[in-house]
Amino acid sequence: MTLAGAPLTGKRAFITGGGSGVGADLAHGFAEAGAEVVICGRREAPLRAVAEATGARHVLADVTSVPDLTRAFAEAGPCDIVIANAGAADSAPFGKVTAEHWNAMIATNLTGVFLTFQAGLAQLPGWGRLIAIASTAGLKGYAYAAPYAAAKHGTVGLVRSLALEVARKPVTVNALCPGFLDTEMTDRSIATITEKTGKTAEEARTALAATNPQKRLIRPAEVTAAALWLCAPGSESINGQAIAIAGGEL
Secondary structure, three states, X not given: OOOOOOOOOOOEEEEEOOOOHHHHHHHHHHHHOOOXXXXXXXXXXXXXXXHHHHOOEEEEOOOOOHHHHHHHHHHHOOOOEEEEOOOOOOOOOHHHOOHHHHHXXXXXXXXXXXXXXXXXXXXXXXXXXXXXXXXXXHOOOOOOOHHHHHHHHHHHHHHHHXXXXXXXXXXXXXXXXXXXXXXXXXXXXXXXXXXXXXXXXHHHXXXXXXXXXXXXXXXXXXXHXXXXXXXXXOOOOOOOOXXXXXXXXX
């Protein structure tokens, strides 16, 4: 989404998980809207590719590490917009979920948001927007994804609670909750489905798209458009919301 007149000129946006998928699209969209963009993640090569394509700066950081995030924000400089996008997905029947699997899903998808928001809020220069990229899994259940859904539900609770703390400041906190996305993460989910069920990749993709009443996967650009709207004039009262981007699934 490109907004006329570069409305975010003078703003700096910090985006976690910026090397691929929604994070990469967010970097493009916010750069086109005039923001100075800083992307972070754990993999140098994808981050560098997105940075070169968008003019963003990139910093290496693990969102589950306090020292990493402290250093990343120090390198970035004061950021007005903080988007906690980094995440990971995996699936398993509940009885086969290990403690390691559970802890990994919580660490990346919930603790990572908490640490990103805590560090980001502490350095806001005044006006600010904190946005979590959550999931429809934060608003409903999905079979074989209990750890992921639990983490995303936690993210929505975190957003709603923090929004009340900052409500009297020029700061808003919101979550965007897309359904199954047309990204690399969904491609990995499709590969897992084909491996475990014997379905073809096309059958697996169709099954995921069928959760959306529009019978399609969500485009990353739709998430970026919603994030840009949350940073635009007229969105000041949108606070503490978990906005589904799912074609009517919820």
